[in-house]
Amino acid sequence: MFVRSDRDHFDRVMKVAATPAPPLKTGDNQNIIHRSWFRCINELHLNPGEKPAPHVETADRLSQSCERIGDFLNVARAGIGQLFKQAPDVGYVLLTDADGVVVDSLGTDCWGDSLGEAGLLAGANWHETYAGTNGIGTCIHERTALTCHHDEHFFAGNISLSCDSAPLFDATGNFMGVLNVSALPTPTSHGNYSLAAYLTMFYSQVIEGASFMRHFRDCWILRLGTASELLEVCTDMMLALDRDGTIVGATSTALRQLGGDPSNSQPQHGNASSLADRHLSEVCSCTPDEVWNMMRTQSTSERHVLTTADGQILCASVVAPRTVARTGKPQSRATTRSDYSALNELAGDDQRMTHLLDHARRLVDKQVSIFVRGETGTGKEVLARACHLSSERAGKAFIAVNCAALPETLIESELFGYTAGTFTGGRGKGKKGLIQQADGGTLFLDEIGDMPLHLQTRLLRVLSEREVLPLGASTHVPVDLTVISASHRDLRKLILEGLFREDLFYRLCGATLFLPPLRDRQDRSHIISRLLEQESQKLGNCPHIADDAMELLMRYQWPGNVRELRNALRFALAITDGPSIHAEHLPFEIRFPGAAASGAGGSALLDAPQLWETHSPPLAETDANDPAVKLRACLRQNKWNITAAAAELGLCRSSVYRQMRRFGIVPPTHI
Numbered sequence: 242m243f244v245r246s247d248r249d250h251f252d253r254v255m256k257v258a259a260t261p262a263p264p265l266k267t268g269d270n271q272n273i274i275h276r277s278w279f280r281c282i283n284e285l286h287l288n289p290g291e292k293p294a295p296h297v298e299t300a301d302r303l304s305q306s307c308e309r310i311g312d313f314l315n316v317a318r319a320g321i322g323q324l325f326k327q328a329p330d331v332g333y334v335l336l337t338d339a340d341g342v343v344v345d346s347l348g349t350d351c352w353g354d355s356l357g358e359a360g361l362l363a364g365a366n367w368h369e370t371y372a373g374t375n376g377i378g379t380c381i382h383e384r385t386a387l388t389c390h391h392d393e394h395f396f397a398g399n400i401s402l403s404c405d406s407a408p409l410f411d412a413t414g415n416f417m418g419v420l421n422v423s424a425l426p427t428p429t430s431h432g433n434y435s436l437a438a439y440l441t442m443f444y445s446q447v448i449e450g451a452s453f454m455r456h457f458r459d460c461w462i463l464r465l466g467t468a469s470e471l472l473e474v475c476t477d478m479m480l481a482l483d484r485d486g487t488i489v490g491a492t493s494t495a496l497r498q499l500g501g502d503p504s505n506s507q508p509q510h511g512n513a514s515s516l517a518d519r520h521l522s523e524v525c526s527c528t529p530d531e532v533w534n535m536m537r538t539q540s541t542s543e544r545h546v547l548t549t550a551d552g553q554i555l556c557a558s559v560v561a562p563r564t565v566a567r568t569g570k571p572q573s574r575a576t577t578r579s580d581y582s583a584l585n586e587l588a589g590d591d592q593r594m595t596h597l598l599d600h601a602r603r604l605v606d607k608q609v610s611i612f613v614r615g616e617t618g619t620g621k622e623v624l625a626r627a628c629h630l631s632s633e634r635a636g637k638a639f640i641a642v643n644c645a646a647l648p649e650t651l652i653e654s655e656l657f658g659y660t661a662g663t664f665t666g667g668r669g670k671g672k673k674g675l676i677q678q679a680d681g682g683t684l685f686l687d688e689i690g691d692m693p694l695h696l697q698t699r700l701l702r703v704l705s706e707r708e709v710l711p712l713g714a715s716t717h718v719p720v721d722l723t724v725i726s727a728s729h730r731d732l733r734k735l736i737l738e739g740l741f742r743e744d745l746f747y748r749l750c751g752a753t754l755f756l757p758p759l760r761d762r763q764d765r766s767h768i769i770s771r772l773l774e775q776e777s778q779k780l781g782n783c784p785h786i787a788d789d790a791m792e793l794l795m796r797y798q799w800p801g802n803v804r805e806l807r808n809a810l811r812f813a814l815a816i817t818d819g820p821s822i823h824a825e826h827l828p829f830e831i832r833f834p835g836a837a838a839s840g841a842g843g844s845a846l847l848d849a850p851q852l853w854e855t856h857s858p859p860l861a862e863t864d865a866n867d868p869a870v871k872l873r874a875c876l877r878q879n880k881w882n883i884t885a886a887a888a889e890l891g892l893c894r895s896s897v898y899r900q901m902r903r904f905g906i907v908p909p910t911h912i
């Protein structure tokens with residue numbers, strides 16, 4: 242029967258649909274409805290006065306739909322479950338496939354039969370062809386979130402409904418269906434219903450994000466957002482990267498915001514997307530290396546990137562690949578993966594290294610604590626990180642602590658953390674210590690031989706009881722972590738000198754891996770080429786090393802080991818203009834090792850240009866007031882005891898360490 246209100250509805254729709262809608266503007270809901278009415282009348286030839294029964298598909302058709310979207314459906318189901326849990330009063334939650342067929346629903350049964358009558362049930366098809374303008378069908382057409390409230394529905398029979406819908410995209414940008422919240426006894430205005438609209442949109446992004454994380458779980462994922470605190474729990478802006486930092490996937494929000502066209506609010510996906518195959522550094526003002534370094538060295542609130550599209554500063558966090566090998570960088574799609582590739586990449590053809598890496602591969606995940614011994618710069622931390630990345634804990638934190646560089650007064654609070662009110666001037670809420678931060682992952686204790694004795698006792702308890710007692714706390718906190726430690730010192734000798742606890746030694750040194758100095762490695766040319774490649778990638782030019790330079794690099798003794806080599810190559814790359822690195826582009830001490838033998842060694846990047854151009858010995862050694870000379874003399878006098886040297890110079894130990902690195906001062910290996 243055609244009642245008065247139906248007649249009014251009919252007249253209104255016909256009047257509005259008599260003229261085409263203006264071009265679509267972002268977020269203009271009225272415009273979307275106008276377009277749909279126009280379509281329903283002029284293309285689908287529907288009658289707005291009708292009250293058609295819901296179009297319900299057969300059980301076979303429904304199971305085909307479910308099968309087709311299989312994996313995605315599971316993710317989306319979890320999403321609608323969450324949505325309903327968050328807001329059970331919000332309405333009836335429907336999930337449809339890309340054709341508008343309801344494949345899942347969740348809601349209260351208090352509306353009884355009216356749900357079925359209104360078509361809010363599995364199998365109902367809400368495509369505009371059958372249901373005219375409505376939240377689901379119109380969302381399928383426009384691929385954007387929208388509200389269809391009361392008489393915005395096309396058919397008079399649907400005007401008691403209010404629907405909020407958002408499109409669902411899978412990880413590669415395929416349109417998969419619609420998330421819809423419908424209510425029968427509906428609020429009277431849009432305003433009342435905006436919570437449902439917000440939640441629908443929010444959960445559509447959560448579903449897309451979860452599907453994205455799942456699909457790209459073998460890639461590195463860069464998460465971006467405006468609030469660092471929320472990055473881990475909800476972010477819709479994500480990029481998947483291969484090992485070279487090339488973008489292999491992006492969420493729709495990332496495409497919108499980083500794709501270079503901020504005015505474009507419509508998602509564009511897949512290969513047509515403006516981000517596909519671009520390098521991260523074109524999209525954000527940072528290279529993958531810088532992002533990985535930032536994750537290592539900066540606290541969560543300090544990790545920022547600048548977007549090139551609109552100059553926004555965003556917080557960043559990185560999720561490592563979950564199930565495949567990690568190399569410290571994203572894995573290429575084309576690369577054959579092995580669980581140990583992070584370790585495999587550390588060496589070329591050197592017998593000692595091959596042996597060492599073979600041991601490392603066997604030791605990870607075997608509950609054996611690894612101690613790495615090696616001269617400074619041999620790559621102890623690099624090896625520890627590779628062990629972590631090759632272990633089951635790879636997706637969790639890797640926390641590196643340099644026990645020698647932390648000021649003695651801070652080691653305890655940094656390692657163990659403290660509770661609120663423990664220190665005047667400390668953080669109001671207390672602070673989680675580094676040990677707790679490594680929970681679930683790996684704690685790397687570098688220069689463990691420099692840890693003060695009283696802290697060794699506390700560390701022992703952490704290792705044996707697997708729990709930590711923050712300063713000021715009365716209860717222990719359980720921790721689950723792998724500890725890898727390292728030192729350039731001989732810990733057994735320190736035990737004999739009473740400087741290291743024997744019981745701690747046995748806890749830490751389940752297996753000792755000796756990293757050979759670079760000068761003894763047979764794979765020097767391999768390491769040189771790899772580092773050159775890494776360093777030149779950052780600069781965008783890749784000169785080759787001419788024979789004269791290679792000869793010097795192979796002959797040099799490398800007291801600062803791989804670190805010194807890296808610095809030397811950086812120096813050469815900065816100096817050279819042409820396609821080749823020649824002898825004259827290398828730092829002074831490498832060209833004239835005899836002259837530099839008593840010199841600062843390893844300070845390639847800090848050399849003044851005149852040192853590099855002349856044959857005179859380094860200024861540092863000839864000038865008694867030079868801070869490098871003073872520091873070296875003080876260290877020698879104190880038999881390379883950092884604490885004693887720091888006390889004499891009136892500095893803290895971390896400053897001494899910093900200066901040693903700055904001046905390239907390397908302790909002799911026999912101490």
Ligand SMILES: Nc1ncnc2c1ncn2[C@@H]1O[C@H](COP(=O)(O)OP(=O)(O)OP(=O)(O)O)[C@@H](O)[C@H]1O
Pocket residue numbers: 586587588615616617618619620621622623624687729772803804805807
């Ligand atoms: N196998 C390697 N491949 C590439 N780079 C390496 C390798 N080993 C070390 N490096 C580089 O050498 C530098 C020093 O490495 P790392 O900090 O791991 O050395 P370390 O032995 O822990 O030094 P220290 O004892 O001074 O703390 C880093 O810049 C690192 O990138």
